[in-house]
Amino acid sequence: MKLASVLAELLLEHGWRKLLVPLKYICKKNSILQHIAIDILLDKICICPGHRTSKTLSKELGIQILGFRGNDYSDSVVIKKKQITPTLLSKCICKEALIQLAPISPIFIIDMSLWNLHYDDEKRELIEQLLITLNVVRQYLWDRCLIITNPCPEFLSMFSKATKGMRIQINIQNTSTKRLLEDLDLVEKAVVLDPYANEDLTDDEVIKFKVFIIGGILDKGNRMPRATTKLYYSEQLNELEIPRKRITLRGAIVGVPERINRIVQILLKNIIEGYSLEKAIVTSMTKSDKIMRILYEIQKAKVSKIDEIYLIERFSWLDISKDEVEEALKRIK
Known part of the structure; x- marks a missing residue:
């Protein structure tokens, strides 16, 4: 299970479905919850109860992600751990709670x-x-x-x-x-x-x-x-x-x-x-990886006539781009 899914389940167990997050997480390309979960396990932040006006930006694994100003209300908020008072800390999701549920494999x-x-x-x-x-x-x-x-x-x-x-x-x-x-x-x-x-x-x-x-x-x-x-x-x-x-x-x-x-x-x-x-x-291959594989397959097949159409049809399973086709043709010639 992905770490983000574990955090989402933990939030739902607390009855929290609207999480207010700092701008640094909103700008992340991948899963916002995943980035937050990592920082919780690195002991940087916690998620605490908090009702603040904000705006719903997205939804991930059943959790609404809030940020900026708006007319919606959060029920939880990401806070730096060093800013949390001892009284509030006991009500928060911090490293100690998440690490018990975090994936240990692979x-x-x-x-x-x-x-x-x-x-x-x-x-x-x-x-x-x-x-x-x-x-x-x-x-x-x-x-x-x-x-x-x-x-x-x-x-x-x-x-x-x-x-x-x-x-x-x-x-x-x-x-x-x-x-x-x-x-x-x-x-x-x-x-x-x-x-x-x-x-x-x-x-x-x-x-x-x-x-x-x-x-x-x-x-x-x-x-x-x-x-x-x-x-x-x-x-x-x-x-x-x-x-x-x-x-x-x-x-x-x-x-x-x-x-x-x-x-x-x-x-x-x-x-x-x-x-x-x-x-x-x-999906993990680089351009050079794909070209290397194309050249290998062509040599193995011993094909005499090779053009752009042949490469696109023959190697559709490699999901090759036009640039990769052109580069492969240059190498062949």
Whole structure:
């Protein structure tokens, strides 16, 4: 269940259906309730009873979102926690109440045991990927569903500098993935995502697994072939008989996004939004991913005559744009 849905249910349990929110949340592109729920869990704000004149702007999950001036009345209001009096605090929805109901799965474990194999620029970019991944997770769940294992001192130092001034609660565990799974009794619910695994991850299996292990790897120059496979054995995950699965698109890994944040996005679209794996992959692909896949399919099909009409009809399942078609034609010629 999405975190926003949990908050909506909690509001309804309190009898609140008209929530007055600050302007900063109204301007958000995605779910307003999701953004509010994240900030509650980060201990920034609470939702308290409050009757104020305002204007209904939208409705989300049965909750009316109010803002600006108007003739409507709110029954609840978002307030910064530091501004709440002790008397009012007991009547509010704060971190302590929401965290008890917040989703605890799926869990994404990023194993950083191969950190030292990266160049400096790759290390910096890898940290950027982790922060983007956190933002992806926050669109559906919250920080504690993202776990980092095997962090070395250099990683911790660089990560600390990169997140200075930010309020985040990523679960960084100074232990191995193997030990963590054993300690939390999650061995039978885990899977390692490896593009070079022998078995494809299916829609039915995504539902079965609760823990998805991803290698903290960014290999710009293809210096670390089959790195996740090596991680699987070096970290002794094979001893736990944890399955290795690859995410494929119609049986091939070509064009399937490799970045950590994109992989997590694919899985969350499938698990939370109910997308098929194919739809989740296609909607998460970049322009370069799609062009790479088109070139692969054309080479495999050994087609002699290729034009714009052929590409549009042949690859309608990739939901390709005109720009992507034109770029693919340039590459072919």
